[in-house]
Amino acid sequence: MKKIGIINSEISEVISKLGHTDTIVICDSGLPIPSHVRRIDLALKQGVPALLDTLSIVLEEMEVEASFIADEMERASPQFKRELEAVMKGIPVRTVSHEQLKRLTHEAKAVIRTGEFTPYANIVLQAGVIF
Secondary structure: OOOOOOHHHHHHHHHHOOOOOEEEEEEEOOHHHHHOOOOEEEHHHHEEEOHHHHHHHHHHHHHHEEEEEEHHHHOOOHHHHHHHHHHHOOEEEEEOHHHHHHHHHOOOOOOEEEOOOOOOOOEEEEEOOOO
């Protein structure tokens, strides 16, 4: 049994295989996930697990050099955006249109679906390097 870190085998595997600039997505329960992209579905019910909880745990293991969220989050979910930026702790958070964010999912190594029900609560994480 794994002693430390993420115990979800699929998430652990995806993170361990990431190279520099590869991306993963952590999304709410409604984001369309392209059929050719690996789906890791954690959603159990509304709000479980929360996106911010999932993000916090992923950031413990993944080196992230940049991230992308939808411009629309500021208008639709401003409190959530502030909480997300606090979790990101200095990692650049760039904004793109929601349509552009959905296009970015097509290149992701995986999409982690949460039970989040907050509008536009989706984030693309771009892998950095630790050296």
